[in-house]
Amino acid sequence: MTYKPPRTRPPGGAPPAGAAALRRANLSLVLRKLREHASLSRAHIAEATGLHRATVSNLMAELLERRLVREVGVEHVGAIGRPRRAVALHGAHVGALGMEINVDYIAVHGTDLSGRALVERRVAYDAMGSGPDRAVRRLGLVAKESVEAMRRAGAAPAGVAVAVPGLVDVARGIVTLAPNLYWHDVPLADQLATMLGTPAVPVRVENDANLAALAEYTSGVAAGTPYLVYLTGEVGVGGGIILGGELLRGADGFSGEVGHLQVDPNGARCGCGRVGCWETKVGLAALVGAAMPEQAYGLPGRPVPDPGERVADIARGLAAGDRRMTMAVAQVGEWLGLGGSILANLFNPRVIVIGGYFASLAEWLLPHAQDQLQRLMVAAPAAQCRFVASTLGFGAASRGAASMVVSHLIDDPTTLMDALPRPAPR
Known part of the structure; x- marks a missing residue:
């Protein structure tokens, strides 16, 4: 589908x-x-x-x-x-490069036209603490390295797409606001295109959760489900919403900012400047702060580890019965179910797919989340909505970015074909 x-x-x-x-x-x-x-x-x-x-x-x-x-x-x-x-x-010689920059990592997923993976990697990087200029330069360096890896595999990239956790002006490729990165009005598409030095190769920018939702809809655990909500589980929390098989973008393309639903008026201040946002309750930063405060985000003098390492540490603690971690995950699970019920009442999805760290800790989170979901859904007896864990891992957004590039190429194949040289006659 x-x-x-x-x-x-x-x-x-x-x-x-x-x-x-x-x-x-x-x-x-x-x-x-x-x-x-x-x-x-x-x-x-x-x-x-x-x-x-x-x-x-x-x-x-x-x-x-x-x-x-x-x-x-x-x-x-x-x-x-x-x-x-x-x-x-086929199109083994045509590449599509998908990337994601998030608070503490840069992810890459490069494919050929048929979807065959050519390069896949994740680099731990403190994008939140680096500022937009340095972070974009690092993103450009990773992009150049990835382009070279794809060329060595025999594919010349015909498009690049970047997933960003925030509001994106898709038409202009500008990150309007990415609260957890502290980015405002960053012309990411133009900057990255300049660093790559390939003006004929389009660079697009999209919200990370939208791209992850597309990846889930096309190749994830609930592929083909026409009514689907995807939730990112990162430092921030975002959502991508599929209704009737279509990505819900909203009037200005800014839909899906579910992490900034206010769920606790007396809660902590969020990176967006508001108080009590959902992501202050269920984001990875909130879980790490409660489960292992000595590893909390933002501590001075501490390097930023790969998010997978932090999640793996918590998973080991949960398996060993660590009381503090167990209580922290139970609390996050309850808040996850509360926010999920709001989305279920608004959009009536069949599934809520949870990705990122949510999926890694699903066996401990989902019992609490599903109980809250069923308790708080208005139409619970009739609406068969359930949480399911993504199998795409932290690479869902970069995978969705590469898939979007392929879709754009297929939407207008003449641009690609007219640029390809015809094989010499034998």
Whole structure:
């Protein structure tokens, strides 16, 4: 199952018309069908798209020539009849680089057009304490290293997308506000494009939870569920909302800031400047502060460890029966269920997928969270909403970023194809 990514045409821009637009639409239609299936014959593609078989054959010849699809075998239909040669999405020479910068790490997930992983890494980094200029420079360095790794694997990146925990002006690639990074109005897309030195390669910026939600919807534990909420479990907490198979973006693209729902008017001050936000109760910083205060975020003179290391320490303590950690996780689980019930009452999702550290500690968190969810949902007897743990780990947002790049390429394959040199005749 596929999703429809955010529109990329500038507001007010007229859609192209004529033969070029028809070619683009048909190529995109064929590639999308191939993305949904491991392989299809030309006849099956014609049946699925409604295109004439001759049209599909012509399109397939062009896609094969540019190595965006490949022939993978022969399908035999029935006891008699002509065998059908199957094709699959290929594009091993076309790269899509997805990245995420968060409070204490930078993550990378680079793929080719078919989704084959080419590079995957996570770098511990104190982005919160570094300031936007230094953090963006470090992000650019990691991006350059990743681009080189992809090139060594035979793929030239045709697009880059970066996930950021905050409000993003997607059309301009500007991080409007990322409270936990202390970023305001950072033109991240332009800055990263300049550092990469590849003006022909588009750089896009998106909210991290939106991208993680897309990754969950396309390839996660609840893939294909049309009513889904995804919650990040990082230092901050964000949400991505899928309704009717579509990402809910809101009027200005700023939906999903669920971590800043006020749940305790007398609570702690949040990085956004407000008091009692949900993420002050369930974010990783809150859990670490309660479970292992000697490792709390923001302590002077302490290096920033990888978030996975902190979570692993807590998991070991829970398994050993550490009382302080057990109480801390139970409290976070109850607050997680309370906030989840607000989202369930608003959006009526079938599942609430929890990612990041929430997923790592799911066996201890979810019993408390699910009890609160069922108790506080208005329609609990009829609405079958449940928490489920993501299997994508801390890389969900960077994986979603790479997937978004691929979707943009498939939406407008002519831009990619016209830039690819035709193979020399043999």
